[in-house]
Amino acid sequence: MRSIEVTTPENVPVVYELAGPGSRFLALFIDSFIRTAATALIALGVGSVMPDVFAPSQMAPWLIAVLIAAVVVLNGGYLIYFETVWNGQTPGKRSLKIRAIREQGLPLDFRAALLRNVLRMVDWLPALYGVGVIAAMVNSEGKRLGDMVAGTVVIREAPESVEVHSPELSATVQLSPVGVDMTLLPLSVLSADEWAVVYAYLQRAPELEHQTAMHMSRQIAVPLLGKLGVPAEQVGGRFHSFLVLLTREYERRSDA
Amino acid sequence: MAAAERRGLRSLSGEEILELGGEYRRAAAGLAFSQTRPVGEARRRKLNALVGRAYAQLYKTSRRPGRSFVQFLLEDFPHALRTNWVFVAAAFVATLVGAGVGLVVAATDEQTVEAALGPAWISEAEAIAERHSQPGVRNWLPDEQRPMASTLIITNNLRVSGLALGLGVTAGLGTIVVLFQNGLLLGFIGHAVAKAGVATDFWAFVAPHGVVELTAIFIAGGAGLMLGYSLLFPGRLYRKEALRLAGRQAVKLLMGVGLMLLYAGIVEAFFSPVPQIPHAPKFAVAAAESVLLFGYLLRAGRTGNEPAGRLAPMAAWMAQEASVEARDQRRARNGAAADPLVP
Numbered sequence: 001m002r003s004i005e006v007t008t009p010e011n012v013p014v015v016y017e018l019a020g021p022g023s024r025f026l027a028l029f030i031d032s033f034i035r036t037a038a039t040a041l042i043a044l045g046v047g048s049v050m051p052d053v054f055a056p057s058q059m060a061p062w063l064i065a066v067l068i069a070a071v072v073v074l075n076g077g078y079l080i081y082f083e084t085v086w087n088g089q090t091p092g093k094r095s096l097k098i099r100a101i102r103e104q105g106l107p108l109d110f111r112a113a114l115l116r117n118v119l120r121m122v123d124w125l126p127a128l129y130g131v132g133v134i135a136a137m138v139n140s141e142g143k144r145l146g147d148m149v150a151g152t153v154v155i156r157e158a159p160e161s162v163e164v165h166s167p168e169l170s171a172t173v174q175l176s177p178v179g180v181d182m183t184l185l186p187l188s189v190l191s192a193d194e195w196a197v198v199y200a201y202l203q204r205a206p207e208l209e210h211q212t213a214m215h216m217s218r219q220i221a222v223p224l225l226g227k228l229g230v231p232a233e234q235v236g237g238r239f240h241s242f243l244v245l246l247t248r249e250y251e252r253r254s255d256a
Numbered sequence: 257m258a259a260a261e262r263r264g265l266r267s268l269s270g271e272e273i274l275e276l277g278g279e280y281r282r283a284a285a286g287l288a289f290s291q292t293r294p295v296g297e298a299r300r301r302k303l304n305a306l307v308g309r310a311y312a313q314l315y316k317t318s319r320r321p322g323r324s325f326v327q328f329l330l331e332d333f334p335h336a337l338r339t340n341w342v343f344v345a346a347a348f349v350a351t352l353v354g355a356g357v358g359l360v361v362a363a364t365d366e367q368t369v370e371a372a373l374g375p376a377w378i379s380e381a382e383a384i385a386e387r388h389s390q391p392g393v394r395n396w397l398p399d400e401q402r403p404m405a406s407t408l409i410i411t412n413n414l415r416v417s418g419l420a421l422g423l424g425v426t427a428g429l430g431t432i433v434v435l436f437q438n439g440l441l442l443g444f445i446g447h448a449v450a451k452a453g454v455a456t457d458f459w460a461f462v463a464p465h466g467v468v469e470l471t472a473i474f475i476a477g478g479a480g481l482m483l484g485y486s487l488l489f490p491g492r493l494y495r496k497e498a499l500r501l502a503g504r505q506a507v508k509l510l511m512g513v514g515l516m517l518l519y520a521g522i523v524e525a526f527f528s529p530v531p532q533i534p535h536a537p538k539f540a541v542a543a544a545e546s547v548l549l550f551g552y553l554l555r556a557g558r559t560g561n562e563p564a565g566r567l568a569p570m571a572a573w574m575a576q577e578a579s580v581e582a583r584d585q586r587r588a589r590n591g592a593a594a595d596p597l598v599p
Contacts, residue, residue: 008284010281066403109316121415122430
């Protein structure tokens with residue numbers, strides 16, 4: 001999965017996954033369908049209310065002109081309108097959970113939406129987005145010409161809520177006091193790999209059976225305790241709780 | 257470290273904004289932490305999404321829509337145009353060359369013209385000529401067709417403008433072709449009406465809207481040429497950056513073009529073809545429009561420190577972006593007292 005990275009002013013890189021051509025085409029298909037359906041509805045609606053709309057009369061020319069204008073505005077302005085007010089999404093894009101954003105990670109504004117959609121005319125050429133597809137394939141960020149000129153990129157939306165088994169959460173159930181003063185531990189002796197093991201365990205702990213969790217926490221905690229210079233007996237067998245408190249202390253010190 | 261989820265960031269109270277800022281920084285710190293320390297993939301992704309969303313909301317520059325439209329009309333559009341007049345002039349020249357070629361070809365070789373225009377065009381032209389050969393009737397556009405023609409003219413002009421702009425990405429070649437074709441057509445028609453002896457009549461029809469319409473097309477063409485230029489001569493920028501910079505300039509021109517074409521399309525259908533209005537007022541309107549239009553484009557929002565025309569385009573664009581930004585910041589500072597959200 002291709003992605004881009006935006007560095008915020010806090011010097012923190014945020015990663016956006018790029019939307020693939022499949023979802024982009026599908027989104028466009030949905031949008032085209034909606035526009036066509038809306039156009040047909042207008043035609044049918046007017047046709048049923050005034051069956052003789054095309055008959056020569058005093059008002060007919062104006063009515064037809066207004067209708068054409070409405071259809072043109074609907075079809076031409078639809079994408080621009082939605083991308084502006086829906087923060088880079090159209091109904092099609094929303095249903096496929098993709099979004100157009102500016103390269104800097106900022107929301108689309110009217111000008112960017114206008115530009116990328118005007119350039120659609122060229123991306124469409126010679127037919128069915130021939131130019132756009134080739135451009136997006138060649139470009140490392142999957143941009144069609146409109147994206148290049150407007151400085152935009154289409155990304156996949158992050159899932160609304162990621163399941164995170166936070167150690168704090170799982171701990172509330174079974175956390176019991178351990179006989180160790182966490183604030184005095186020399187945490188720096190633990191390596192990144194060791195922390196990775198601890199976090200990996202805590203994330204999976206809620207799914208584990210009690211026996212397994214007991215066994216695993218013991219297997220992980222005992223070597224760490226040895227490295228920290230704490231006798232394993234001091235924890236009193238509550239290795240899971242110890243690991244939770246250990247990560248809390250670690251994060252507390254990192255925050256400070 | 258766990259940051260609170262928060263949605264609907266646009267309508268927060270001042271207090272909530274401050275709180276959000278704090279939480280954003282904590283989440284960002286957490287994200288940075290998660291990227292270097294192994295705290296689990298799921299958590300890193302969650303923070304990534306959270307920080308991304310909060311960042312987008314906190315750092316976007318907001319414009320007040322109503323105000324920025326007036327500002328666009330009175331400052332941004334004419335300013336951008338003056339900065340890029342060279343390109344608009346080039347688009348004008350491309351059209352002019354096309355018109356010249358069209359005139360010469362039409363005068364020397366009728367077959368080519370007919371082949372170039374196609375049978376549909378010829379029959380339409382003959383129908384118009386037919387109407388005009390009848391004494392007393394000099395109506396370029398029958399009454400009942402006017403509303404629809406207005407819509408179609410505007411639509412078509414907008415499409416051509418968009419295409420002229422968009423085709424700029426072919427290093428400007430596509431834009432030049434579009435402009436040249438337009439000019440060619442103008443040359444053919446110019447010759448045809450002269451031959452039919454209705455030239456004055458024709459130009460009286462064209463002038464009232466043509467002044468605005470053709471200027472708009474030149475501007476759109478100029479915007480396309482800017483995109484082409486940025487790809488050919490990006491200077492010290494990457495082509496990608498140069499193109500984006502040109503795009504930011506071009507879109508300003510395009511928005512102005514849209515408004516001009518809206519006006520021209522209405523005049524073209526409801527004023528230009530009206531046979532009851534004699535030639536003199538039509539030409540007078542065209543002259544007045546020219547004065548107003550060019551006065552507006554050349555003078556509006558002028559601050560005296562515009563580097564227009566003296567700098568190479570890349571530098572001029574950067575200077576223009578910078579001056580707009582500086583202006584907005586200056587105004588934001590001056591207006592800060594009235595704005596409760598600015599601490």
